Amino acid sequence: DTGVSQDPRHKITKRGQNVTFRCDPISEHNRLYWYRQTLGQGPEFLTYFQNEAQLEKSRLLSDRFSAERPKGSFSTLEIQRTEQGDSAMYLCASSFASGGIRTYEQYFGPGTRLTVT
Amino acid sequence: QKEVEQDPGPLSVPEGAIVSLNCTYSNSAFQYFMWYRQYSRKGPELLMYTYSSGNKEDGRFTAQVDKSSKYISLFIRDSQPSDSATYLCAMSFYGQNFVFGPGTRLSVLP
Numbered sequence: 001d002t003g004v005s006q007d008p009r010h011k012i013t014k015r016g017q018n019v020t021f022r023c024d025p026i027s028e029h030n031r032l033y034w035y036r037q038t039l040g041q042g043p044e045f046l047t048y049f050q051n052e053a054q055l056e057k058s059r060l061l062s063d064r065f066s067a068e069r070p071k072g073s074f075s076t077l078e079i080q081r082t083e084q085g086d087s088a089m090y091l092c093a094s095s096f097a098s099g100g101i102r103t104y105e106q107y108f109g110p111g112t113r114l115t116v117t
Numbered sequence: 118q119k120e121v122e123q124d125p126g127p128l129s130v131p132e133g134a135i136v137s138l139n140c141t142y143s144n145s146a147f148q149y150f151m152w153y154r155q156y157s158r159k160g161p162e163l164l165m166y167t168y169s170s171g172n173k174e175d176g177r178f179t180a181q182v183d184k185s186s187k188y189i190s191l192f193i194r195d196s197q198p199s200d201s202a203t204y205l206c207a208m209s210f211y212g213q214n215f216v217f218g219p220g221t222r223l224s225v226l227p
Contacts, residue, residue, distance in 0.1 A: 004160075033215070040125070042205050042217030043161065056213055091160055095212070103212035104149045108160035 002026060004109035006092050012115045013082055020078045021112045025094030032075050033106065034067055035091040043091050043108075049075060050097060082116045089113050120144055123206055123218035132227050136193040140206035140218045143187065147208040147216075150182050152191045155203045155220065164204075165191070196225045 005024045013019050025032045031050050035043035046065065047057045051072035064082075069075040079086055089111040097103045121142045130136055138152075149168055153161035167173045170184045179192040189208075193200055203220040 031212075035217075040219065042121075042123075042207070042219050043215075045214050045216070048213065093160075097212055104151060104166045104209060106151070106163060106215065108153075108162070110160050111158075113158075 004092055004094050004107050006090075006109040006112050008112055009110060010113045010115075012117065015082055015084060015116055017082055018078065018080045019082055019114065020076050021090055021092075021114075023075045023077070023092030023094075023109060025074070025092070026107060029094035029096050029107075030072065031095045031097045031103075032069055033093040033095075034075070034077050035093065037089045037091055037111070038087075046077075079114075082114075084116045087114055087116045119219075120216050121206065121208060121218040123221050125219060125221060127222040127224055129224045129226060130196055132196060132198060132225055134196050134225070136196050136200070136223060136225075138191040138193075138204050138206075138221050138223070140189050141187055142189075142208055142216075144208075144216075145184070145187065146210055148211065149209045150180070150189050151207040151209070151215070152178075152180055153205040153207060153217075154200075155205060157202075161205055196223075198225050198227050200225050 007022045033048040034046040037043045049069040064080045067077045091111045093106045093108045095106045151166040152164045155161040165180045177194045181190040205220045206218040209215045
């Protein structure tokens with residue numbers, strides 16, 4: 001299977017700890033997105049990369065959140081000093097931004113479920 | 118007012134029914150409209166996407182966009198129990214920031 005993969009699938013951490021999630025996009029995809037989803041809500045955009053460049057970050061994204069995509073391949077999302085309100089599903093998606101319609105074919109990974117106790 | 122609104126459901130229909138799922142939005146600058154299906158504890162799965170106003174059909178699914186009313190719909194014909202999931206609409210300006218609705222939970226009863 002060559003879909004989007006995320007690791008870990010589940011993470012339980014104590015408040016105040018740092019956590020890091022990894023996303024491996026579909027290999028030919030140059031765009032990578034991070035979203036957060038809470039129960040009963042749709043995914044909320046956090047940030048996205050085109051290749052290794054981080055092009056947009058949500059205004060709602062706290063300074064405790066940082067994302068990287070070294071070499072334009074996999075990406076990591078780090079949350080520092082976690083809070084209980086960070087408990088959510090963190091979703092990664094990728095697409096091939098060609099300037100055409102395929103830009104909108106966004107494929108999601110299975111998500112990382114974070115629980116902050 | 119939220120940027121994208123959707124009836125949360127849950128919506129329960131008998132197998133074989135035609136299902137209508139709807140979203141309204143406030144920002145007239147949205148150009149591209151998507152529908153995703155999300156099973157419990159899984160990532161969303163892209164079903165269909167359309168550009169601007171009009172209809173698009175794919176098998177049992179039809180997506181409809183009315184930009185003048187800021188209203189989009191997804192119709193599912195001959196619904197099956199395997200269609201039971203949460204359906205998310207999403208919108209984008211130019212493939213950068215995607216804005217999702219809260220989702221409608223659908224149950225198709227055998």
